[in-house]
Each structure stands twice: as structure tokens, then as C-alpha cells.
Amino acid sequence: MTTIKQRQEELVKEFEFFDEWMDKYHHIIEMGKSLNALPEQKKNDNLLVQGCQSKVWLHAEKSGENILFQADADAIIAKGIIAMLIDVFNNQPAKEVAVANLGFIEEIGLKDHLSPTRANGLMSMIKQMKFYALALTD
Amino acid sequence: MSYDVQSIRQQFPILNQKIHGRPLVYLDNAATAQKPIAVIDAISNYYLNYNANVHRGVHTLSQRATDAIEAVREEVRAHINAEESAEIIFTQGITDSINTIAFGMGAVVSKEQNIVITAIEHHSNIVPWQMLCKRTGAELRHLPMNEHGELVLEGIEEIIDENTAMVAFNHISNALGTINPVEAILEHAEKVGAWTLIDGAQSGPHAKVDVRAWNVDFFTLSSHKMYGPTGLGVLYGKREKLEVLPPFQGGGEMIATVTLEESTYAGLPHKFEAGTPHIEGIIGFGAALKYINEIGIKAIAAHEKKLLKYSTVECSKIDGFKVIGDSKNKASVLSFIVDGTHPYDIGVLLDQQGVAVRTGQHCTQPIMDAFCIDGTVRASFAMYNTKKEIDLFKAALEKSITMLR
Numbered sequence: 001m002t003t004i005k006q007r008q009e010e011l012v013k014e015f016e017f018f019d020e021w022m023d024k025y026h027h028i029i030e031m032g033k034s035l036n037a038l039p040e041q042k043k044n045d046n047l048l049v050q051g052c053q054s055k056v057w058l059h060a061e062k063s064g065e066n067i068l069f070q071a072d073a074d075a076i077i078a079k080g081i082i083a084m085l086i087d088v089f090n091n092q093p094a095k096e097v098a099v100a101n102l103g104f105i106e107e108i109g110l111k112d113h114l115s116p117t118r119a120n121g122l123m124s125m126i127k128q129m130k131f132y133a134l135a136l137t138d
Numbered sequence: 139m140s141y142d143v144q145s146i147r148q149q150f151p152i153l154n155q156k157i158h159g160r161p162l163v164y165l166d167n168a169a170t171a172q173k174p175i176a177v178i179d180a181i182s183n184y185y186l187n188y189n190a191n192v193h194r195g196v197h198t199l200s201q202r203a204t205d206a207i208e209a210v211r212e213e214v215r216a217h218i219n220a221e222e223s224a225e226i227i228f229t230q231g232i233t234d235s236i237n238t239i240a241f242g243m244g245a246v247v248s249k250e251q252n253i254v255i256t257a258i259e260h261h262s263n264i265v266p267w268q269m270l271c272k273r274t275g276a277e278l279r280h281l282p283m284n285e286h287g288e289l290v291l292e293g294i295e296e297i298i299d300e301n302t303a304m305v306a307f308n309h310i311s312n313a314l315g316t317i318n319p320v321e322a323i324l325e326h327a328e329k330v331g332a333w334t335l336i337d338g339a340q341s342g343p344h345a346k347v348d349v350r351a352w353n354v355d356f357f358t359l360s361s362h363k364m365y366g367p368t369g370l371g372v373l374y375g376k377r378e379k380l381e382v383l384p385p386f387q388g389g390g391e392m393i394a395t396v397t398l399e400e401s402t403y404a405g406l407p408h409k410f411e412a413g414t415p416h417i418e419g420i421i422g423f424g425a426a427l428k429y430i431n432e433i434g435i436k437a438i439a440a441h442e443k444k445l446l447k448y449s450t451v452e453c454s455k456i457d458g459f460k461v462i463g464d465s466k467n468k469a470s471v472l473s474f475i476v477d478g479t480h481p482y483d484i485g486v487l488l489d490q491q492g493v494a495v496r497t498g499q500h501c502t503q504p505i506m507d508a509f510c511i512d513g514t515v516r517a518s519f520a521m522y523n524t525k526k527e528i529d530l531f532k533a534a535l536e537k538s539i540t541m542l543r
Binding site: 025053118 | 479480482483486487489498512541542
């Protein structure tokens, strides 16, 4: 099983493949498109991540020691970003998610490339995922 | 003389740069316009040569600075054809201007009265009136809009009635570009003796305004939307109206006498100008006004109208493109959505291609609610935009849509 660290390294490698940011965005969008959508009935306001410009719904549940995430967003780039985070965190031990260091964001250059409000949105998503993980840690 | 957009562009050095490796196409002018060299030079010149506080000093620099800002007051008066320069008040911006009036009206509005706004106002022309109504118990009403983003004047006499204390509305909508039927609304307000205020945020850079021809009581302008510095607005008010309103803020400059128990206020315009004014801003704004008048507001408006028409026709060819606010009478704003895409995503991808637009609700949440949308993408044009830039914008938009669908 791959660890959080390994998954990040894989993501960084994927993005190194693209020189232009338009292509990186294209990749993010494709990740957003392939993320399984949250069923409409699950999209309630309780799941909204506070601090995002667009609407992002995040759901978490426990599976043994591990944590499973589901998410959706009304804007596709936001959905792509949460898809990347889910890629890294999904089905990983909750206690590790809660303390994980997300170096890949720096390495991809994602944070520098987002507008300040969007970068705040990204931080809010991470915070919310870690918050769920902490709450679901025994 | 033909309109020489290339020589105008040379006066705006900021436009000549690349964003993410592509030439900048700046189409966020309704948020703020770029500044010509004349404005930047005027501000530098002030700090290099005659920086001093105004209205207080007997020394030469203070006199020069005072003369400079008072000269701008007179230029603003002439620009909007006010009767006297004492009716021109420098504020922090339109939000500050409207709050000044809404606060002052707390002294003259009673709970039997009502305030009328419209369905297509910026939040800054909604919230101050809501606060006034909360303080006084007055009722807040609004003129509705139709599916084209135009105000509906049928039934206006039931909305603006003999109990209406104030009718406050914008000349041109920032979110939709609709040019409102100012004269017709003013006529109804005048008939019942209501006070009137026009938010000129989008008129300043795009339209000729004559406050006396309109016979409007209050009018506001924003410097930074007119190629001038940020942090400065203009509040025009008829003398007899301004005189009955209490000042919004107390402090230096706005007083005649101060004892520890009580103060008397200065006359107009100083009564409404507490504290040291935005001196560099006023001086820069003077240069901006001069620049606008050199090009000519009518020539600018005609140029922008061509850009609006061209962009509307061209972009409408894109599958799923939908203009939000398609009034026949529009100025300089192309607000739109594209089927199957989110405005934020379009905005991000346009930026990646060097195109700057605004996305979201444009501080006009009630309009977005009425159209049942979360927001729009807004391209807004200024004197320096070109047909070629519209082509770049359209190509970038098409590429973005292909990526998003």
C-alpha cells in the first residue's frame, strides 16, 4: 500500500511532465472531472468547506483505522484541487492524515500559482480534511 | 480627428507587460481603471515639490498644496456642472459618499417615510439605506428589474410616493452595464418632492454628466474608476440639502470653533471633510480629469460602445455563451455565463492566458439571485482597449471553455 508520502511524490512526478501552467491546469481539471461526484442528497450545507470562493462539499467517514473522503465542487478547478487532496489522503490512516506534511503543494508550485483567495480556499480544504481526520482518530 | 487608441495606450505603461508569458489584456476596468503617466507624474510632482498639509499652514508649500486641491475642486465642479465649488466634497469613495448622506438623513427621515432604491444597485447603494431604515424605522423599497436587466418603471408612482424621502439609484449598473432611465426616475421623484441621489461609479468614466440639467440632489463619483488614484471619491450635493444634514464624521478641519464642551461646524464643503484630506489623491484625480477631457468623454464612450458591440456579437457566436443583462441601452460592460462552466474557472483560465476579468457577484448579490445564478464573468472596457484585445479575449475564452467542458 502506498503511503501519503509516496502518493505526493507520484503527483509531483505527474505535474513535472507539464511545462506550461495551462497544461497543469488542464490536468487539474481532468482530475476534477474524474472525481466521483457526491450524490445530490449528500450535498448539504453542513458539508460545505468554509473559506472557498466556490462551493466545495467534503464528506469523511471511517473504514477501520483509515479515513475515506468524498467531495464535490461547483467549480471544476476547485473540484480538481480537492481531487488531488483526496488522491493523497484517501484510505490512509486517520491519525497520519491529521499530522501529514503536504510538501507536494510547494513542489508543484500550486500555492504560488493560485490567487490569494484561492490559496486560502486550498488551505481551508486541507484544514477541513485534517479536522475530520483528527475527529475520527481513536 | 480619429480616435488614436495606440497613442492613448502609450500613456498607460502598465498595459505593456506580459502575464504568464502572454500580453496583458486588461478587461477589469469596471473594478478599477489603469492610470496614465499624467496622473502618476502629478502625484510624484506633489511629493517631490510641494508636499504639505492643506488649509492650515501659512507657509508657502501649504499654500501651494491648498491651491492645488482647491483648483481640482473647481475642475470637478465644472466637469459635472455644479453651481459652486463648495458643493463638491472630497470623500474616501462612493461608499463613503453614500454613507455620508444616509447617515445625515437620519436627522430628517421619520418612520412614516420610505427610501427607494432599485433592484440593480451595488451593495454600497443598498446597505447604507438599510442601516438608515433600521435606525429610523423608515421603509426600504425598490424599483424592480426585468429579464433584460432593465428597470421596470410601470407602477413607479406606487413605489415612489408622497412619503418617499429619498430615491437613490445608479446611473449605469456595474454588474450588467445597463444605463438607467435617469430622467424618468428623477421626474417621478421630483413630482412627490423626494430627495434624489445618483451613484455615478460607472458614469464617471463613460458618460457626460450635468447635475444641474438633471436637477439631482446628490451625485457621487469614484476617482479610481476614472483613471485617478484609489481612496478618493466625490460627493456633490445641492447647497440647501447639504446644509440641513449633520456631518458624518467629526474631527479636524470640519469645525468652526471647538471648546471642550461643544463645537460649531465649518461651512461647506469642509463640514463634510473631517481630517487631512487625500491630498495626493485629489491632485492625481485632477490630472485624470484633465486627461479624460483632453481625449473627450464622448469620444471615449463612442470607442467603448464599438468594443461592447463587437465583443457582444463575436462572443455570442460561442456555443452556450449567454449575456447577462442585454438591455439595448448599455455601457462598457459585458457580463456573461457559459453553459457547463463556472465563472471562477473561466476567470482562472483567462488569467493564465493574460486576460484580466472579474468573476463572481460584483457586489450585486440581489441581481445574481434574480437571475438565479451564482455569478458571472465580467469583461469591462476602457478608453485604451482595442479590437485586437477583444479577439485575444475571445480566443482565450474559447480555449478555456474547451478545457472545461
